[in-house]
Amino acid sequence: RYGQPRDKTIQLSKALSWLLRHAVEEQGLTFQPGGYVYVSDVLKHPSFQSYTLDDVHKCVETNEKKRFGLKTDEQGQEMIRAHQGHSIDAHVDLREITDPHEFPTVVHGTYLRHWPNIGQGGLSKMNRTHIHFAPGMPRDSGVISGMRSSAQVFITIDMEKAMNDGYKFYVSTNNVILCPGNSQGYLPSEYFKSTIDKNGKLV
Template identity: 35%
Template sequence: MNEKRIKNISKFLSLILRHSPETIGLQLDSQGWASIQELMSKAAGKGQRFTVDELLIVVAENDKQRFALSEDNTRIRANQGHSVKIALDLEAVAPPEYLYHGTVGKFMPAIRKEGLLKMSRHHVHLSEKRDTAVAVGSRRGLPVILTVHSGRMFRDGMPFFCSANNVWLTDHVPVKYIEF
């Protein structure tokens, strides 16, 4: 399967499993899981066709490991980044001392005033690697990389979660924990 096909299926899955399952009439369960057969059937009904093998390749080869399969390979879900209401059932864990967030300059005035907010998502997304934050920030222009004092936040009582694809999640990063 070529790169373009993988990318197109991945973008479609991100839209459906993270933001708009109703676009194809799909219902996610409370943890964000969907039946693979139902997903494929409803996607095909809207002109988006792919095989189980193609889906498995997209899940396995996605550079950000955005998707997970159930143990029996009958269900799929996005690992994080949802704007639809779901419960990932992640346990709070101690983060590394520092995490990174990639953004762009136009958001800096609001961040300097309010910190990092989850906006329409369930959590603020942070990464352990600066390179990952650079890649995230670069999607919208010249990246600005913020260092978050996550260890101090955690010790101050703010919970952190780590998704299945190693994206660190928290509800809000107040300004006092951000190194600009």
């Protein structure tokens, strides 16, 4: 059927995102150092028994947002991880940002319906381990992931001010900027530089 291979890859990507970001231990699998899980264990899981190792390779290689990474252990066994987006502590090796000027533009994308709450209370990590940001606007050079392509509102963050006040920022392998927020998981709106809609108008 036309489109079936692509559909299969998309379905696998969604299933891997669910498992690796949110459900590894709940589903009886074990994290290895760096947030990796053995591919052989993934393929034994009931949700993945219709997929092959080649399917996993294709999914990782063709994923536009570079959500996943593969590596091989000393015994030659392949492992896979999600680079970011976790709601569970996967111990992914993120790099802490120490110089705010490394990323002159830090943007969070959201939707108009969420803006009133965000404008008042700040950004929340919700059920994830970090608040997600992109190092620029969609389609800017170097922006692979960090916000949904359907985002309607773009909040630019004053990362230097936030870092000076003790907030920690990290960058993932696929260039997503991550912040755990304060003790309640929030980055307050006092660190917002500007907020625009997709037409460039101030919100």
